Amino acid sequence: MNAIEDLARLIKKLPGMGEKSALRLSYHLLKTDPSFNKALGERIMSIQEKIHPCPICGSYTEEDICEYCTSPKRDRSQLMVVEESQDTVTINQAGIYNGLFHVLGGAINPLNGIGPDKLRIKELIERIEEGNFKEVIIATNPTEEGDTTAIYIKRLLEGKDISVTRLASGLPIGGDLGYADKTTLMRSLKSRIKI
Amino acid sequence: MNAIEDLARLIKKLPGMGEKSALRLSYHLLKTDPSFNKALGERIMSIQEKIHPCPICGSYTEEDICEYCTSPKRDRSQLMVVEESQDTVTINQAGIYNGLFHVLGGAINPLNGIGPDKLRIKELIERIEEGNFKEVIIATNPTEEGDTTAIYIKRLLEGKDISVTRLASGLPIGGDLGYADKTTLMRSLKSRIKI
Numbered sequence: 120m121n122a123i124e125d126l127a128r129l130i131k132k133l134p135g136m137g138e139k140s141a142l143r144l145s146y147h148l149l150k151t152d153p154s155f156n157k158a159l160g161e162r163i164m165s166i167q168e169k170i171h172p173c174p175i176c177g178s179y180t181e182e183d184i185c186e187y188c189t190s191p192k193r194d195r196s197q198l199m200v201v202e203e204s205q206d207t208v209t210i211n212q213a214g215i216y217n218g219l220f221h222v223l224g225g226a227i228n229p230l231n232g233i234g235p236d237k238l239r240i241k242e243l244i245e246r247i248e249e250g251n252f253k254e255v256i257i258a259t260n261p262t263e264e265g266d267t268t269a270i271y272i273k274r275l276l277e278g279k280d281i282s283v284t285r286l287a288s289g290l291p292i293g294g295d296l297g298y299a300d301k302t303t304l305m306r307s308l309k310s311r312i313k314i
Numbered sequence: 315m316n317a318i319e320d321l322a323r324l325i326k327k328l329p330g331m332g333e334k335s336a337l338r339l340s341y342h343l344l345k346t347d348p349s350f351n352k353a354l355g356e357r358i359m360s361i362q363e364k365i366h367p368c369p370i371c372g373s374y375t376e377e378d379i380c381e382y383c384t385s386p387k388r389d390r391s392q393l394m395v396v397e398e399s400q401d402t403v404t405i406n407q408a409g410i411y412n413g414l415f416h417v418l419g420g421a422i423n424p425l426n427g428i429g430p431d432k433l434r435i436k437e438l439i440e441r442i443e444e445g446n447f448k449e450v451i452i453a454t455n456p457t458e459e460g461d462t463t464a465i466y467i468k469r470l471l472e473g474k475d476i477s478v479t480r481l482a483s484g485l486p487i488g489g490d491l492g493y494a495d496k497t498t499l500m501r502s503l504k505s506r507i508k509i
Contacts, residue, residue: 121376122364126357134342146400147329153362160359162321163351166343169317181316205341
């Protein structure tokens with residue numbers, strides 16, 4: 120195996136990379152400015168040293184405590200539960216929510232051996248018991264795993280004086296009914312609202 | 315800008331990477347085995363030191379002279395002219411050709427400032443004059459730039475006692491007429507063969 124094939128072999132292990140795209144990227148890296156490869160290589164090697172999960176909410180941060188948890192401007196009565204750290208970025212960039220976050224680190228998936236104990240659910244319950252939250256918004260993905268996780272968390276919170284909600288799912292805005300899959304259609308019918 | 319955004323900014327400069335896929339890859343690299351990131355980063359930084367163009371044919375190699383040019387098993391009467399080094403890999407893996415190669419390093423593209431002097435065309439003519447080739451197979455891409463380059467090389471070789479051919483273009487085998495674009499259809503009609 121030569122150096123190009125060796126590089127392509129590693130690139131192919133990244134998500135969304137096939138044989139051809141990995142080889143194409145490798146050839147591209149052969150022709151770029153050497154300073155680019157140096158910068159990219161160094162950042163890939165150092166990213167895990169620079170970034171770590173916030174000990175409170177679990178979102179990635181370079182600080183001791185993340186900017187969500189330390190911000191004095193955020194609403195501390197709302198807690199949004201998401202699967203992954205990048206979900207907090209998506210929600211935050213949309214500018215639609217100003218409360219706190221809790222990152223689970225995935226969703227319950229028994230087939231892949233991911234039980235509740237592999238996720239930051241114990242930390243979530245402790246946070247809720249110690250905090251002054253009025254509402255927990257479950258924003259796990261609208262998938263079977265996300266649904267299971269949402270129901271699991273809802274059950275753990277039953278009996279507590281806190282409102283538990285979940286992001287609505289249904290037809291994407293601007294989408295076309297003809298392109299919606301059956302599950303989305305079913306869910307949008309089931310969750311239909313009065314107008 | 316934090317370290318994730320900084321890494322995503324560099325990944326986004328790679329071909330085929332959008333904002334979302336670059337961010338997704340960055341988050342992926344946060345969660346992988348650290349030894350993977352070390353291996354990938356090191357290879358990206360060292361690839362240009364390990365690999366260089368063969369001084370004869372221009373294809374990438376780790377040796378002084380590439381394996382095509384040094385192989386005693388290849389037919390030295392045929393020379394295939396390609397745009398990029400990876401094209402030699404594509405052709406070679408297909409197992410359809412056993413002659414020598416010549417890599418131009420691109421195609422003539424006046425709008426992007428790529429004239430014949432930016433490509434390895436002078437080296438091609440010198441090689442042909444000094445070698446014993448019976449046939450030059452032009453395998454530039456079936457694009458406007460590839461066509462221009464093919465015609466330019468053909469003209470330079472006029473008057474020499476050498477056969478100049480070009481890879482046929484037309485409908486891809488196994489493809490569907492309904493999905494073929496107009497240019498491909500036009501070319502396949504123009505190059506139609508007697509059956």
